[in-house]
Amino acid sequence: xxxxxxxxxxxxxxxxxxxxxxxxxxxxxxxxxxxxxxxxxxxxxxxxxxxxxxxxxxxxxxxxxxxxxxxxxxxxxxxxxxxxxxxxxxxxxxxxxxxxxxxxxxxxxxxxxxxxxxxxxxxxxxxxxxxxxxxxxxxxxxxxxxxxxxxxxxxxxxxxxxxxxxxxxxxxxxxxxxxxxxxxxxxxxxxxxxxxxxxxxxxxxxxxxxxxxxxxxxxxxxxxxxxxxxxxxxxxxxxxxxxxxxxxxxxxxxxxxxxxxxxxxxxxxxxxxxxxxxxxxxxxxxxxxxxxxxxxxxxxxxx
Numbered sequence: 001x002x003x004x005x006x007x008x009x010x011x012x013x014x015x016x017x018x019x020x021x022x023x024x025x026x027x028x029x030x031x032x033x034x035x036x037x038x039x040x041x042x043x044x045x046x047x048x049x050x051x052x053x054x055x056x057x058x059x060x061x062x063x064x065x066x067x068x069x070x071x072x073x074x075x076x077x078x079x080x081x082x083x084x085x086x087x088x089x090x091x092x093x094x095x096x097x098x099x100x101x102x103x104x105x106x107x108x109x110x111x112x113x114x115x116x117x118x119x120x121x122x123x124x125x126x127x128x129x130x131x132x133x134x135x136x137x138x139x140x141x142x143x144x145x146x147x148x149x150x151x152x153x154x155x156x157x158x159x160x161x162x163x164x165x166x167x168x169x170x171x172x173x174x175x176x177x178x179x180x181x182x183x184x185x186x187x188x189x190x191x192x193x194x195x196x197x198x199x200x201x202x203x204x205x206x207x208x209x210x211x212x213x214x215x216x217x218x219x220x221x222x223x224x225x226x227x228x229x230x231x232x233x234x235x236x237x238x239x240x241x242x243x244x245x246x247x248x249x250x251x252x253x254x255x256x257x258x259x260x261x262x263x264x265x266x267x268x269x270x271x272x273x274x275x276x277x278x279x280x281x282x283x284x285x286x287x288x289x290x291x292x293x294x295x296x297x298x299x300x301x302x303x
Contacts, residue, residue, distance in 0.1 A: 034154050037083040039094050040067050041276040042134050043114065043143075045286045047087050049167035050147045054158045058083075060097075063276040063284070066249040067093050072100065080104050085150055091115035091131035110150055117146040121204070123197055135273065136201035137178070137290060141171040174287055175205070178294050182206055185301045191239050193232070195246035195255060198273050202293075211239040214254050224254070233261050242266065243300045247273040269296055 034055040038044035044059030051057055060076050061067060067089070072080075077100050080086055086104055088094060090113025094101070105111050118139040120129040133139050144164050151160045190208040192199055196215035203210050212235040216224055224232070236244075236258065244255045248270045259266040271293045277283030283292040 034084045034151070035082070036085045036087065036151075037080050038087040039097060040089055040274075041065065042274075042286050042289065043087050043089060045276060046134075046140060046143060047147055050144055050160065050164040051151065052163050054155075054160070054163065055085075055151070061275065063278050063281075064249060065275055066247075067274055068095060070094070071096050081107055081109065083109055084154055085109070086111045087147060087150075088113050089115050089131055089133070091120055091129045091133075093131035110154065112146055112150050114143045114146060118142040121200065123200075130197060130200045132198045132273070133201055134286070135199060135290075136205045137171045137174045138205065139201065140286070141168050141175075144168045144171065170287060174290055178206060178290065181294050181298050182301075189240070189301070191241050193236060193239065193241040193244050195244065195250050198247060199245065211235050211241060214244070214258060215250075229254070229258070233258060236262055236266065242303065243269045245297070246270050248277070249274045267300065269300060271296055 034051075036047060036051055036055045036057045038047045038057065038059050040061050041059055041063045044057065044061075048057055058079050060072060060080070061070050080097070080100055081104050083104070086101065086109055088097070088101055088111060092098075093115065101111055115129065115131050115133050118133050118136075119142075120131075120133060122128070123130050133143075144167065148160045148164055151158070187207065192203055192208050192210045194210060194213045197210075197213050199208075199210060202208070212232045214224060214229070214232055216228055235241075243266060244258060246252055246255050246268060252268060252270065255268045259268060272281075272283040272289045273293070276285065276289060277292070281292075283289045
């Protein structure tokens with residue numbers, strides 16, 4: 001309750017600052033284009049391939065930013081509140097933006113939460129839904145359709161569907177490519193052990209089994225208990241998992257501690273799971289992110 005109250009107060013302060021920023025920047029000129037805001041770097045890249053030059057796009061989170069821990073600036077709050085359309089993930093991913101997004105809806109901003117639009121699945125042992133929907137490219141093809149529908153509501157004069165069609169096909173081609181890259185792995189060895197619950201959609205689409213996660217949930221904000229961590233060690237030994245797959249955006253310390261207690265060689269393999277990679281990483285776009293991750297996973301199972 002204390003943490004929630006603190007968040008509300010912080011959001012209120014940002015909202016008031018954002019109102020001031022918006023007031024100071026208003027110049028009375030009529031907008032010449034739809035203004036779209038995407039919350040995460042991955043959604044920003046996907047959205048950019050839909051809007052093209054037909055809208056002004058701002059992405060709130062930079063490459064490498066952990067959506068679970070991100071804190072918006074007053075200017076970013078102002079951008080959300082003044083946008084025509086906000087493309088968010090939802091399902092609890094953008095924890096620090098939830099109140100801001102609610103305020104945007106109250107202000108008449110069109111807000112779509114992609115996670116709710118693409119058939120989300122429930123988390124293990126939880127009433128909540130897994131927010132990491134972008135790790136399934138077929139669902140992201142569905143996300144493109146949702147963004148198109150929202151844009152049509154704002155400006156039907158643009159053929160958004162035709163504009164986005166080549167990219168949508170790339171997403172479906174990516175799904176086919178991933179299946180081909182991983183088809184050599186025998187079904188009984190398709191096990192994944194992860195840093196937190198973030199590879200569920202990927203595992204479901206490509207027939208892997210997640211045997212354990214170090215952090216007991218879909219966020220990096222919850223630490224494991226001693227008994228829970230000991231249980232993960234037992235699963236690591238019993239499952240024959242070849243690696244612990246983590247996110248570049250999370251601490252690697254617990255994963256290193258885990259494999260240090262294994263009786264065999266186990267690798268820690270960071271993946272781009274929560275955000276685009278920085279310039280020069282080879283994971284600067286969503287398509288690149290997925291290819292990069294698949295090649296890293298494939299390399300583990302080739303050994």
